[in-house]
Amino acid sequence: MLTLRNLEFFLRETSLNIRRNALMSLAAVSTVVVSLCILGSFLLVIVNVDAMATDVSRKVEVTMFFNEQVSEKKAERSRKKILSIDGVKEVEYVSRETALQRLKERLEGQINFSDIEKNNPLPDSLEVSVTDPDIIGDVVTKLKRVEGFDEPEYGKKYAQKILRFGRAVKTIGVVTTALLSLSILLIINNTIRLTIFARRREIRIMQLVGATNWFIKVPFLMEGVLHGIAGSAVASLLLVVAYSYGVKNLTNTLPFIPVVPREALTSHFIVVLNLMGLLFGYTGSLISIRKFLANL
Amino acid sequence: MIQTIAVTVSYDGGPPVLREVTVRIEKGEFVFLVGPTGMGKSTFLKLIYRETTPQKGKVIVAGRDITRLEARYVPELRRQMGVVFQDFQLLPRKTVWENVAFALQAIGTERKRIFREVPQVLEMVNLTHKSNAYPAKLSGGEQQRVSIARAVVNNPAIVLADEPTGNLDPETSWDIVQLLAKINLRGSTVVVATHDKYIVDGMKKRVIAIENGQVVRDESGGYHHVDTEESGIFPP
Numbered sequence: 001m002l003t004l005r006n007l008e009f010f011l012r013e014t015s016l017n018i019r020r021n022a023l024m025s026l027a028a029v030s031t032v033v034v035s036l037c038i039l040g041s042f043l044l045v046i047v048n049v050d051a052m053a054t055d056v057s058r059k060v061e062v063t064m065f066f067n068e069q070v071s072e073k074k075a076e077r078s079r080k081k082i083l084s085i086d087g088v089k090e091v092e093y094v095s096r097e098t099a100l101q102r103l104k105e106r107l108e109g110q111i112n113f114s115d116i117e118k119n120n121p122l123p124d125s126l127e128v129s130v131t132d133p134d135i136i137g138d139v140v141t142k143l144k145r146v147e148g149f150d151e152p153e154y155g156k157k158y159a160q161k162i163l164r165f166g167r168a169v170k171t172i173g174v175v176t177t178a179l180l181s182l183s184i185l186l187i188i189n190n191t192i193r194l195t196i197f198a199r200r201r202e203i204r205i206m207q208l209v210g211a212t213n214w215f216i217k218v219p220f221l222m223e224g225v226l227h228g229i230a231g232s233a234v235a236s237l238l239l240v241v242a243y244s245y246g247v248k249n250l251t252n253t254l255p256f257i258p259v260v261p262r263e264a265l266t267s268h269f270i271v272v273l274n275l276m277g278l279l280f281g282y283t284g285s286l287i288s289i290r291k292f293l294a295n296l
Numbered sequence: 297m298i299q300t301i302a303v304t305v306s307y308d309g310g311p312p313v314l315r316e317v318t319v320r321i322e323k324g325e326f327v328f329l330v331g332p333t334g335m336g337k338s339t340f341l342k343l344i345y346r347e348t349t350p351q352k353g354k355v356i357v358a359g360r361d362i363t364r365l366e367a368r369y370v371p372e373l374r375r376q377m378g379v380v381f382q383d384f385q386l387l388p389r390k391t392v393w394e395n396v397a398f399a400l401q402a403i404g405t406e407r408k409r410i411f412r413e414v415p416q417v418l419e420m421v422n423l424t425h426k427s428n429a430y431p432a433k434l435s436g437g438e439q440q441r442v443s444i445a446r447a448v449v450n451n452p453a454i455v456l457a458d459e460p461t462g463n464l465d466p467e468t469s470w471d472i473v474q475l476l477a478k479i480n481l482r483g484s485t486v487v488v489a490t491h492d493k494y495i496v497d498g499m500k501k502r503v504i505a506i507e508n509g510q511v512v513r514d515e516s517g518g519y520h521h522v523d524t525e526e527s528g529i530f531p532p
Contacts, residue, residue, distance in 0.1 A: 210375035
């Protein structure tokens with residue numbers, strides 16, 4: 001049972017061990033830093049590509065602007081009519097007020113909306129999503145025949161390319177993340193194995209005096225977790241700084257690329273990365289200490 | 297206290313190190329296990345502290361058959377015994393005090409008890425003045441006394457010593473065995489594996505001689521009578 005006196009013993013043993021094997025600890029932490037930096041970079045790319053793909057997939061929708069201001073009743077009739085067309089999945093009525101609201105949210109802080117609000121220039125519209133992006137061309141041909149609307153708007157080729165690209169990047173990202181995670185685990189596992197080997201006499205004595213395996217394991221697990229967290233803390237700091245710098249430069253030079261702002265990402269990203277560090281440290285040391293104890 | 301019934305042990309399918317060994321050691325006894333090196337003395341001790349298990353037979357400690365004892369109950373068994381080795385097995389980066397306290401800390405003993413027991417046991421082994429010394433600064437005899445202190449700090453019912461005087465000069469060896477005798481008088485059952493004829497003869501305790509994996513002699517109050525002409529290890 002974890003009591004205060006046991007905790008005190010564990011903490012002392014763990015800190016003593018880290019101090020005694022300072023170089024080894026440094027090696028373990030740096031390994032985690034480097035690995036998580038690579039892993040984190042991949043995550044950032046994935047998150048951004050995902051955001052981009054989501055943004056684009058929204059554009060796969062066909063927007064049909066009413067060519068005149070319509071009542072809600074008329075809009076609903078048109079909506080139902082379009083919904084009955086083959087290949088149409090959903091149709092959403094977007095009133096000019098809603099459209100303005102969306103625009104405001106998107107450009108918040110960048111444009112002064114007070115003038116626009118007084119005289120809303122946006123038309124009412126219907127947003128049509130299709131069951132399959134591949135048949136969007138056919139659907140649009142049918143939509144063009146519906147009266148009361150301007151020319152339907154959509155970006156077909158661009159959308160499909162980006163979606164394919166997004167899928168590819170995600171797949172590569174997932175595979176790379178899995179492989180990197182495995183290698184981090186192996187490296188931490190090896191480092192801890194060396195510290196265990198250096199302390200084999202201590203472990204032996206603990207076993208002889210009747211320490212439970214759990215009691216023997218805890219200082220090593222704590223050490224692994226500390227290495228993992230220290231490494232991930234440094235890695236997340238480096239990545240957040242680098243990302244902020246990158247986002248700032250990118251939005252200045254290529255403003256049309258939708259980048260996830262640092263503020264929207266930071267807290268989640270740091271939590272995920274540190275959890276990964278913690279998990280790697282814990283699992284890596286658990287595997288090696290269990291293996292060591294099993295072989296005795 | 298300790299009983300082996302027709303115990304046979306072999307390692308990795310090799311020839312048996314112990315063959316059909318049946319021994320009974322009563323509570324509070326002081327027993328020497330003698331015999332040439334590699335003839336099964338250490339294995340006999342390992343059976344008792346459950347470092348090894350027999351292929352055949354039973355090992356009973358404190359009324360409990362430990363032959364098929366589940367791994368999770370082994371720590372509990374070991375808390376009832378203290379083990380002393382020839383090479384002392386001290387932790388070089390811990391002081392004398394810390395080495396002894398470590399045995400209690402490792403089983404989650406409360407601080408108050410550690411601070412009560414450690415000084416007492418250090419006094420018993422006459423090492424109070426070396427509490428803060430590191431093992432490297434101690435003589436062989438002193439190191440073994442620390443090792444004994446660590447083994448008995450938890451007041452174990454059984455103390456097992458595997459060649460405790462193997463690295464020591466005769467005079468120091470005698471002191472160490474006297475210390476073990478003192479521990480025996482406090483109530484612990486003591487089993488000492490040794491091939492040191494001098495101390496066995498001097499102590500006049502029960503002697504169990506193991507040779508080629510079998511008990512060849514078991515005499516209470518006996519001497520060291522193993523035939524030495526073949527092995528050459530025990531002078532006549």
